[in-house]
Amino acid sequence: MIPSVLPTYARAPLHFVKGEGSWLIDENGRRFLDLGAGIAVNALGHAHPDLVKALTDQAQNLWHVSNLYEIPQQQALADALVDNSFADTVFFTNSGTESCELAVKMARKYWHDKGHPEKIEILTFDGCFHGRSSAAIAAAGTPKMIGGFGPVLPGFVHLPWGDHDALNAAINDTTCAILIEPVQGEGGIRPLPDQCLQGLRKLCDDKGILLILDEVQCGVGRTGKLFAHEWAGVSPDIMMVAKGIGGGFPLGAVLATEEAASGMVAGTHGSTYGGNPLGCAVGKAVLDHVADPAFLEGVRARAGLLRQRLEGLVAAHPDVFESVRGTGLMLGLRCKIAPGDVVKAGYDKGVITVPAADNIVRLLPPLNITEDDIAEAINRLDQAASALEA
Numbered sequence: 106m107i108p109s110v111l112p113t114y115a116r117a118p119l120h121f122v123k124g125e126g127s128w129l130i131d132e133n134g135r136r137f138l139d140l141g142a143g144i145a146v147n148a149l150g151h152a153h154p155d156l157v158k159a160l161t162d163q164a165q166n167l168w169h170v171s172n173l174y175e176i177p178q179q180q181a182l183a184d185a186l187v188d189n190s191f192a193d194t195v196f197f198t199n200s201g202t203e204s205c206e207l208a209v210k211m212a213r214k215y216w217h218d219k220g221h222p223e224k225i226e227i228l229t230f231d232g233c234f235h236g237r238s239s240a241a242i243a244a245a246g247t248p249k250m251i252g253g254f255g256p257v258l259p260g261f262v263h264l265p266w267g268d269h270d271a272l273n274a275a276i277n278d279t280t281c282a283i284l285i286e287p288v289q290g291e292g293g294i295r296p297l298p299d300q301c302l303q304g305l306r307k308l309c310d311d312k313g314i315l316l317i318l319d320e321v322q323c324g325v326g327r328t329g330k331l332f333a334h335e336w337a338g339v340s341p342d343i344m345m346v347a348k349g350i351g352g353g354f355p356l357g358a359v360l361a362t363e364e365a366a367s368g369m370v371a372g373t374h375g376s377t378y379g380g381n382p383l384g385c386a387v388g389k390a391v392l393d394h395v396a397d398p399a400f401l402e403g404v405r406a407r408a409g410l411l412r413q414r415l416e417g418l419v420a421a422h423p424d425v426f427e428s429v430r431g432t433g434l435m436l437g438l439r440c441k442i443a444p445g446d447v448v449k450a451g452y453d454k455g456v457i458t459v460p461a462a463d464n465i466v467r468l469l470p471p472l473n474i475t476e477d478d479i480a481e482a483i484n485r486l487d488q489a490a491s492a493l494e495a
């Protein structure tokens with residue numbers, strides 16, 4: 106008999122009932138160090154007092170009104186995002202997938218309105234993940250993502266990662282945009298080198314193509330800058346955001362330049378819940394922390410510490426781990442054994458990590474994880490690796 110919850114996830118038998126900072130507590134009172142943060146969502150950890158206050162204060166006043174009316178909380182968060190990024194304008198969504206939908210629509214509409222309706226093709230790269238809607242799975246294009254869900258939305262061209270010749274050869278008069286994650290998450294914590302992102306920006310400018318960055322997983326402070334592309338000193342035309350921006354409340358956004366957004370006039374897009382007062386009140390409280398330069402400096406310091414400790418862990422367990430990769434607090438342990446086994450051994454020792462493609466175990470802790478919690482996390486991962494060796 107089919108379970109009452111549609112069985113699209115292979116769930117671990119863990120049942121958490123409470124979260125405190127970087128810790129999760131299960132129904133038996135067992136404490137787990139959470140290095141997954143709900144897959145890069147709980148940017149400020151669990152139950153951060155400022156987020157609880159923002160949510161409950163808003164909840165006592167007004168939950169929802171509809172985008173038919175002005176929403177001051179939405180305006181405040183949009184203003185703050187515009188002030189802190191390349192963007193001139195923001196549309197709020199409820200998830201990364203919805204941000205992908207709008208990014209694709211916005212890019213195609215841009216060229217349509219410029220008199221180039223033939224420019225519809227969006228170039229994507231091996232290992233990418235942009236969500237689970239029809240457009241997002243077409244963007245990934247792998248059999249695992251699209252199998253059985255045809256007809257696949259046309260207009261996506263899939264390219265090998267890092268193959269400049271293939272990229273140049275793929276560009277023609279129908280090319281609309283390049284869509285890429287500055288750091289691939291699901292694909293296995295693969296950072297795009299700064300010079301490659303700079304090269305993509307130049308290519309887009311030279312050829313008249315829009316650059317869409319998917320910062321759903323790597324954005325909102327995760328790499329130690331507010332947005333990952335800032336490291337390369339270039340900016341996109343359109344950017345997808347979600348996950349960390351809501352700190353655990355379902356919230357996403359598409360940020361864009363005025364030019365790239367020029368086709369999105371009244372009536373071209375909408376969302377019942379996107380930008381709702383509750384989500385935006387929480388999002389503003391998240392951004393008040395994460396956009397603070399001192400906070401970001403702290404993320405970089407904690408990231409340096411975690412990375413150093415992980416290098417030590419890899420050296421201590423050469424049969425389990427091969428290397429550390431990634432950037433900021435978006436790190437991956439490349440494993441010599443099945444990453445799922447490492448994740449499971451972590452559960453036994455009370456530490457949560459997340460598997461990804463390419464034999465990677467992901468570490469995406471809350472951005473404000475303490476040094477003591479980093480030390481304890483390494484201790485528990487060390488115990489997990491020792492158990493696997495035994």
Ligand SMILES: Cc1ncc(COP(=O)(O)O)c(C=O)c1O
Nearest residue numbers: 200201202234235236290321322
């Ligand atoms: C880079 C990236 N884009 C898009 C998505 C889809 O986001 P959501 O699951 O919120 O729809 C994800 C989710 O993991 C992601 O990592």
